Amino acid sequence: MGVVSIRDVATAAGVSIGTVSNVLNRPEKVADATVAKVRAAIDELGFIRNEAARQLRDGRSAAIGLVVLDVRNPYFTDVAHGVETAAAAAGLSVTLGNSDGDPARERRYLELFEQQRVQGVLISPADASLDRLRRLDERSIPVVLVDGVDPTGALDAVTVDDVAGGRMAAEHLLGLGRRRLLVVAGPATLSQVADRLAGVRAAIAAVPDASIEVVHLPQLTVTAGRELGRSLVARPASARPDAVFAVNDLLGLGVLQALVLERGTVRVPEDVAVIGYDDIEWAASAVVPLSSVRQPREQLGRTAIEALLARGAGGERAGAVRFAPELVARRSTTG
Amino acid sequence: MGVVSIRDVATAAGVSIGTVSNVLNRPEKVADATVAKVRAAIDELGFIRNEAARQLRDGRSAAIGLVVLDVRNPYFTDVAHGVETAAAAAGLSVTLGNSDGDPARERRYLELFEQQRVQGVLISPADASLDRLRRLDERSIPVVLVDGVDPTGALDAVTVDDVAGGRMAAEHLLGLGRRRLLVVAGPATLSQVADRLAGVRAAIAAVPDASIEVVHLPQLTVTAGRELGRSLVARPASARPDAVFAVNDLLGLGVLQALVLERGTVRVPEDVAVIGYDDIEWAASAVVPLSSVRQPREQLGRTAIEALLARGAGGERAGAVRFAPELVARRSTTG
DNA sequence: GTGCCGATATGAAACGATTCAACGATCTGC
DNA sequence: GCAGATCGTTGAATCGTTTCATATCGGCAC
Numbered sequence: 003m004g005v006v007s008i009r010d011v012a013t014a015a016g017v018s019i020g021t022v023s024n025v026l027n028r029p030e031k032v033a034d035a036t037v038a039k040v041r042a043a044i045d046e047l048g049f050i051r052n053e054a055a056r057q058l059r060d061g062r063s064a065a066i067g068l069v070v071l072d073v074r075n076p077y078f079t080d081v082a083h084g085v086e087t088a089a090a091a092a093g094l095s096v097t098l099g100n101s102d103g104d105p106a107r108e109r110r111y112l113e114l115f116e117q118q119r120v121q122g123v124l125i126s127p128a129d130a131s132l133d134r135l136r137r138l139d140e141r142s143i144p145v146v147l148v149d150g151v152d153p154t155g156a157l158d159a160v161t162v163d164d165v166a167g168g169r170m171a172a173e174h175l176l177g178l179g180r181r182r183l184l185v186v187a188g189p190a191t192l193s194q195v196a197d198r199l200a201g202v203r204a205a206i207a208a209v210p211d212a213s214i215e216v217v218h219l220p221q222l223t224v225t226a227g228r229e230l231g232r233s234l235v236a237r238p239a240s241a242r243p244d245a246v247f248a249v250n251d252l253l254g255l256g257v258l259q260a261l262v263l264e265r266g267t268v269r270v271p272e273d274v275a276v277i278g279y280d281d282i283e284w285a286a287s288a289v290v291p292l293s294s295v296r297q298p299r300e301q302l303g304r305t306a307i308e309a310l311l312a313r314g315a316g317g318e319r320a321g322a323v324r325f326a327p328e329l330v331a332r333r334s335t336t337g
Numbered sequence: 338m339g340v341v342s343i344r345d346v347a348t349a350a351g352v353s354i355g356t357v358s359n360v361l362n363r364p365e366k367v368a369d370a371t372v373a374k375v376r377a378a379i380d381e382l383g384f385i386r387n388e389a390a391r392q393l394r395d396g397r398s399a400a401i402g403l404v405v406l407d408v409r410n411p412y413f414t415d416v417a418h419g420v421e422t423a424a425a426a427a428g429l430s431v432t433l434g435n436s437d438g439d440p441a442r443e444r445r446y447l448e449l450f451e452q453q454r455v456q457g458v459l460i461s462p463a464d465a466s467l468d469r470l471r472r473l474d475e476r477s478i479p480v481v482l483v484d485g486v487d488p489t490g491a492l493d494a495v496t497v498d499d500v501a502g503g504r505m506a507a508e509h510l511l512g513l514g515r516r517r518l519l520v521v522a523g524p525a526t527l528s529q530v531a532d533r534l535a536g537v538r539a540a541i542a543a544v545p546d547a548s549i550e551v552v553h554l555p556q557l558t559v560t561a562g563r564e565l566g567r568s569l570v571a572r573p574a575s576a577r578p579d580a581v582f583a584v585n586d587l588l589g590l591g592v593l594q595a596l597v598l599e600r601g602t603v604r605v606p607e608d609v610a611v612i613g614y615d616d617i618e619w620a621a622s623a624v625v626p627l628s629s630v631r632q633p634r635e636q637l638g639r640t641a642i643e644a645l646l647a648r649g650a651g652g653e654r655a656g657a658v659r660f661a662p663e664l665v666a667r668r669s670t671t672g
Numbered sequence: 673g674t675g676c677c678g679a680t681a682t683g684a685a686a687c688g689a690t691t692c693a694a695c696g697a698t699c700t701g702c
Numbered sequence: 703g704c705a706g707a708t709c710g711t712t713g714a715a716t717c718g719t720t721t722c723a724t725a726t727c728g729g730c731a732c
């Protein structure tokens with residue numbers, strides 16, 4: 003007993019293949035008795051539609067692709083959750099790809115999705131060059147950037163204002179009297195990183211005696227943050243910043259952890275204030291609750307799907323939708 | 338310019354369809370000059386293989402399905418990471434489904450995967466009845482349970498010894514002199530929950546004056562744990578347990594957070610010791626570092642894929658592979 | 673009895689790739 | 703100059719579904 007096809011069902015029910023297909027897709031066009039016969043045959047044989055054949059026929063799949071920078075970052079799983087929920091409501095399934103920030107992996111997923119003829123791609127780009135994405139979009143696979151903008155405006159984008167977010171974080175620190183800022187950043191090629199940094203610089207520029215130091219880490223992870231934190235502890239006190247802005251919470255929590263673990267050496271926030279970005283669930287429950295800049299994550303995912311569907315349905319281009327971030331002050335800065 | 342097919346490439350390159358296919362799949366069988374011509378045509382036209390057609394032809398896709406109980410739980414993203422890495426090495430892609438512990442959602446994913454003719458399914462079952470999975474397995478879609486066992490032995494399973502893990506956690510608490518244990522559990526239908534609980538009961542039974550209270554929460558999340566923690570704080574001190582075992586770290590961290598936030602009322606671990614399960618990355622960096630029972634997550638994922646591939650390749654059934662958990666003691670129990 | 677209608681059911685074409693038997697061209701050795 | 707081997711290419715069949723033009727049938731009006 004190999005795999006059961008629609009043909010086997012037709013034979014068993016004593017009808018034609020076309021009728022079985024009608025029962026599957028337009029049962030109202032088929033006589034009740036026939037529907038019943040066919041349904042019985044389907045159950046008995048355990049027939050399961052072959053999705054590949056169906057796709058081949060109508061040219062595209064019922065799925066959309068989502069490529070995130072890091073599945074282990076709660077920020078992205080929250081966005082993914084929003085995406086999945088909205089997609090399911092539209093009868094679409096979501097294939098999740100994890101680029102780990104690697105343009106090569108990103109490219110593999112894009113190829114895979116294109117081969118699968120997905121109905122659209124949602125992506126937080128790891129590759130600063132958006133050429134490949136623009137080409138995909140032109141080849142009639144709508145692309146929506148999630149948390150990232152296309153300077154040329156060719157691609158739809160759903161973002162949170164990262165420049166404003168960076169500025170808010172910096173102004174918060176400066177407002178608390180901090181003057182020697184350290185920005186713990188990720189790869190400069192990520193637009194989020196570049197924008198948040200630009201926001202910080204703008205805020206700093208407005209305060210004459212404020213200074214800034216920037217470190218670019220290759221990875222936006224807790225481990226990377228912890229290592230950097232350790233190096234801060236190792237510095238003589240006079241060479242330490244009095245405030246740290248981490249471009250995401252993973253880094254921020256890592257830094258925090260390292261600072262606090264060396265008990266007594268560095269106090270948070272007395273000696274060094276720390277603020278992160280994203281306001282993931284863990285920020286609130288850290289050793290010292292971490293201040294952060296909150297993004298409307300699930301909404302981002304939902305809106306991205308809406309933009310995609312709008313494109314598919316007829317072309318209205320959403321353009322660049324931008325949400326506002328929100329500062330959440332906690333003990334790691336306010337004490 | 339609609340979508341480019343292999344036929345267009347053949348025409349453009351002045352060869353037959355079969356030859357283009359050969360260039361794609363067995364270039365060594367084709368004359369160098371022809372390969373070059375075809376490749377040029379492919380690039381020029383921007384041809385992308387239609388995966389649906391390929392699949393239809395050879396009967397199955399190059400993907401495997403993975404259904405987890407909760408994508409937002411770092412435990413599962415770590416397992417998923419292991420799975421994805423191992424699958425990629427075998428040239429397979431992974432479609433990730435999130436059941437959120439809901440049997441209905443689980444069922445939808447299984448149907449989807451079956452329609453897609455995946456090469457196999459890896460699953461942490463939400464539905465205690467494994468019938469559907471056994472049927473799937475019989476219909477020649479190999480199923481491997483990840484962190485769950487099939488009592489009938491019909492399904493392959495890769496697990497960590499949950500009974501032993503539960504016992505380790507309880508013995509650790511008892512060894513520290515605690516006697517009134519509260520077990521914060523999840524749905525009793527989850528085998529992991531049931532097994533860990535069984536381990537606890539076994540340990541308790543060996544200590545005459547030890548008592549145990551069990552609470553089953555509907556969700557294994559931080560939020561659920563926090564709520565329960567709050568209710569503990571509200572109890573009169575005499576009615577509080579002196580130790581809490583949470584069946585996963587999400588719950589444990591939630592409980593911890595609630596206890597610690599009400600400063601002064603309940604001290605951890607002096608008044609109440611807390612231990613979790615899984616040893617996710619966040620356990621170590623909690624307000625009070627959380628003791629936990631560690632599972633080899635990535636290895637679990639890798640081993641599951643190996644079992645799947647072995648089945649696919651020829652039938653050697655892996656049976657039930659079982660790893661040993663490991664106790665990680667931190668301040669939340671040892672002070 | 674003829675013609676027509678609506679309601680159902682049918683059968684063939686199409687989707688795009690893969691595979692394999694068969695074919696033609698070129699070469700080898702005698 | 704020919705049998706036989708080698709190499710590269712071709713064309714047709716095939717996978718399972720959907721769709722649509724066409725066929726069938728019973729009933730109804732005249």
